[in-house]
Amino acid sequence: MQRALSISRQNFPEWYQAVVRDADMAEPSPVRGCMIIKPWGWGIWERMQALLDARIKATGHENAYFPLFIPLSFIAKEAEHVQGFAKEMALVTHHRLKEIDGKLVPDPEAKLEEPLIVRPTSETIIGDSFSRWIRSHRDLPVLINQWANVVRWEMRTRLFLRTSEFLWQEGHTAHANSEEAVEETMRMLEQYRAFAEDDVAMPVIAGEKPANERFPGAVATYSIEAMMQDGKALQAGTSHYLGTHFSEAQNIRFQNDSGELQYCHTTSWGMSTRMIGGVIMTHGDDDGLRLPPAIAPRQIVIVPMLRDKPEDAQVLEYGHALVKELSGKFALDEKIRVLLDTKHIKSSEKRWNWVRRGAPIIVEIGPRDVANGQVTFMRRDMLRDGDKVKSQAMARDEFVAKMPALLEEMQKSLHAEARTRMDSNIRSDIKTFSDLEAYFGAGSDDDAGEFKGWVRAGWAKPEGAALDAVDARLKALKLTLRNVPADGMKAGGTCIFGGGDAKEDILIARAY
């Protein structure tokens, strides 16, 4: 069968790259590890920004912007934080170039007195501002978010999933006490969960990260974990309760109502362009990307069948009228986003380009549609019937009237499909470490592409050296601890790592 993509999901990593390229989302840059985000990929990011930004504002936060450069001394203040990021920091040391022996080199006389780091995250520089902004309990809480780029010098990069420079939003808040800060941490975790499930149609499991997976400097880290179509877990958003670690390091204090000086309790939380990689691996198929309507830059793309003949004009006129009608309608609480693709390339080529890009509804209109007052269209989420592409004709008025409901249905159906896949691939019946080894093939690579999902098991929540030992045993199986699901203990029983009675459930999976 002819597919829109040359590589199938059987070769998952290659398939992923093919989608990124063939769906016109992004391409590698001349700088190793960075990426050029092309209009279609950027359009998806803009949709995510719009939807998540609305949630961030609806929960009382304000956007602001802090600098890209951070004095080196700032990052050194919080011990764990430094340790966490030291290995992947980009540094600015000079402010001028000079030509020496015909080569442009950093001018030795233009060395910065204090080197600057390119932010890997902004806790320290925002904390510095907070220390000046906050004086009294009346100033609290401070609820700030910023949309920014950050740089982490990664060893191994993949477009969207892990790039040296990536885009994200980072929320930073300061509170009078731990209760309020923890509440904020959980509130934003829930916003990420809802954003992932409702807007991105990506089912996730929200929960607390085990101690060894915590953000450097955090008291507690929470995440949402999504299951990709190869069974691996993707951390798609994180929310951290930072306690007073950063406020103590940066002197973020306030006077309480009794006049005493106290340290603030702070939080931070982020969602990045990695989410786009999650969309690909959650919804993509062997014909390319499939976009949930809520995050599709164009929800309906109309391809006119042009033949360089007089009737082209009528087809185009019909198309323009259709655009006007559809874009006046609402779906998923927003105006429907429609495109009439008038580009002068072969109609068939256009159709397959939009299939690869994952436009939810692809409409084709030709002279006969015009004459009959109808449209022919395909649903990208149900593109094929067996091997054949499934397109259907519908009276134009009926089509226009049905679009809002259909787009909403597609949003739900993509979510349901992914939800079923995730739910049916989380096993709770694996109770011992030897069963875990047997399931994941004892760490060998010869599991021959067989789908391996996640394991949810009870554990005794070991700490310190005992936790490191568990981590090492899992590493041998290429497994990691993902999170402790927030929905309580379901697997329970005895600890899968042999530590006695289980205290809570833990998710175990291979991960990105």
Next chain:
RNA sequence: CGGGGCGUAGCGCAGUCUGGUAGCGCAUCUGCUUUGGGAGCAGAGGGUCGCGUGUUCAAAUCACGCCGCCCCGACCA
């Protein structure tokens, strides 16, 4: 940074072992035909064969060095 693979036209690849001056499919351009749909025929354009140095009469092919990409590790959102 370690182990493996790879780098030849926009994309996918052959040619490399055994050195002789670059090819195939798709895409692109032109013309004609076709027209409910991933069209047919004919012609054309496009490549410092990743980069450099060496060996040789001659290098995509051999040697050495470097760079980049992919997979698996280490690290991580």
